[in-house]
Amino acid sequence: MKRILVLFFCLIFQNVLTAQIHEIGVFLGGSNYIGDVGKTNYVSPNKLAFGILYKWNKSPRHSYRFSYTQSTITGNDLDSEVRGRVERGYNFKNEIKEISAGLEFNFFDFNLHDELTKKVTPYVYSGITYFAYDELYVVNGETHKDYTSSTFAIPMIVGVKSNVFENIILGFEVGARYTFTDNLDGSLPKNKNLEPLKFGNLNSKDWYVFSGFTITYTFGEKPCYCKE
Numbered sequence: 001m002k003r004i005l006v007l008f009f010c011l012i013f014q015n016v017l018t019a020q021i022h023e024i025g026v027f028l029g030g031s032n033y034i035g036d037v038g039k040t041n042y043v044s045p046n047k048l049a050f051g052i053l054y055k056w057n058k059s060p061r062h063s064y065r066f067s068y069t070q071s072t073i074t075g076n077d078l079d080s081e082v083r084g085r086v087e088r089g090y091n092f093k094n095e096i097k098e099i100s101a102g103l104e105f106n107f108f109d110f111n112l113h114d115e116l117t118k119k120v121t122p123y124v125y126s127g128i129t130y131f132a133y134d135e136l137y138v139v140n141g142e143t144h145k146d147y148t149s150s151t152f153a154i155p156m157i158v159g160v161k162s163n164v165f166e167n168i169i170l171g172f173e174v175g176a177r178y179t180f181t182d183n184l185d186g187s188l189p190k191n192k193n194l195e196p197l198k199f200g201n202l203n204s205k206d207w208y209v210f211s212g213f214t215i216t217y218t219f220g221e222k223p224c225y226c227k228e
Contacts, residue, residue, distance in 0.1 A: 021112060021220035023055040023063075023169060029212010031071035034176075036187040036200030037090050038075025040082065042209070043174055047072045049210045057218075060109040065125060070097040073208050075185055092143040092185045094134050096208060098177070100155055102127015110161075112218050118163060125157040129177055136186030137194045143186050146194070153177040161214070171214040179206050 030045025051069030058064065076091040108121040131153060135146040159173025182188040187200040 021057045021218065023053075023057065023216040023218045025053060025169075025214060025216030027051040027053055027067065027069055027210070027212055027214050029210060031073050031096070031208060031210050033073040033075050033094075033184060033206065033208045035075065035182070035185045035206040037077055037092055037185040038085070039079050042176070043211055045209070045211050047074060049212060053214065053216065055104065055216065057110075057112065060111040061106050063104045063106075065100075065102055065104045065127070067100045068098070069100070069210060070095070071208075071210065072096070073184065089141060090138055090143070090186075092136055092138075094136065094184050096131055096133055096184075098129050098131035098153070100127060100129040102155065112163065112169075120160065120162040122158070122160045123171075123173075125159070125173075125175070126155055129153040129155045131177075131179075133181070133184060135183060135190055137189040137191070137197050138186045138199070139197065146189060146191055149181075149190070151180045153179040159214075163218075167218050169214075169216045169218060171216075172212070173214060174209065174211045176207055176209045179208065182206055184208065 027050060029049050031047050031049040032044045034042060049069060049071035051067055053065060053067035055063040055065045072093060072095055074093045077085040077089050080086055102125060104123055104125040106121045106123045110119055110121045129152065132148060132150045135149045136143055137146055155175055155177050157173050157175035159171050161169055161171030164170045182205050184206040188198055188202060
């Protein structure tokens with residue numbers, strides 16, 4: 001994970017040296033998990049999530065986006081409205097550290113060098129996410145850590161943003177991550193010695209969601225946005 005983070009920041013700084021206009025800033029919000037333990041709400045942030053992000057704006061309609069975000073995700077069956085989960089009474093906590101790269105698309109033109117009017121646009125983002133997490137297992141109702149693992153996820157983010165001040169862009173977004181693991185909660189441990197401890201729906205993957213605000217500072221020479 002450390003090597004990947006080094007590569008991530010090298011790519012950012014390389015783009016800063018060659019790109020036309022840039023944004024760099026932070027994400028602050030909350031996280032929640034969707035899986036086999038706890039509540040079944042899709043968006044229900046209950047733990048702090050924070051991160052950094054960089055955007056390379058290639059046109060008023062699209063940007064290349066790179067980010068690092070981390071949070072703790074939790075689930076508790078006692079908070080669920082599903083009777084079977086409440087009776088089971090499992091709970092867990094896991095640490096998520098992700099890097100993501102992909103394309104952000106604006107529904108309306110978002111020319112940051114047009115300073116005469118305030119601009120607002122909805123946007124969507126997707127790409128590829130790679131994240132570290134703890135492999136868990138449950139014994140007699142108690143959740144334990146086996147080892148730290150990592151895998152990929154597909155981010156699906158929707159949001160809205162505006163240039164609220166000169167060079168300052170404020171956004172709000174909700175982003176679900178479809179992961180390639182079913183063991184953020186300890187329901188499907190990879191360790192073969194722990195196979196008898198499997199539970200829940202073994203045919204669906206876990207999700208986690210980051211919801212919150214982004215604030216970025218934009219800088220760089222005025223682009224022409226002309227065809228190459």
